[in-house]
Amino acid sequence: MAKQPWVDQEECISCGLCIDNVPGVFRYADNGKAECYDPNGASEEEIESNAIDACPVSCIHWKE
Numbered sequence: 001m002a003k004q005p006w007v008d009q010e011e012c013i014s015c016g017l018c019i020d021n022v023p024g025v026f027r028y029a030d031n032g033k034a035e036c037y038d039p040n041g042a043s044e045e046e047i048e049s050n051a052i053d054a055c056p057v058s059c060i061h062w063k064e
């Protein structure tokens, strides 16, 4: 299976950046934190630069 992003919700500050930047992959979970709901909603490059690298608290990681 391809790499999947996951959000460490303990660290997420709900800034919404990943959701604004890559809405095909991230959304708000019921607890108000970001979650990955579709790992195939954007290219790996897009996820890497617009979510993983952009997250202010660096709480999005790849799960192999």
Ligand code: SF4
Pocket (backbone or CB within 6 Å): 007, 011, 012, 013, 014, 015, 016, 017, 018, 019, 033, 034, 054, 055, 056, 057, 058, 059, 060
């Ligand atoms: S960019 Fe990071 S801190 Fe902001 S909502 Fe997404 S996972 Fe949470």
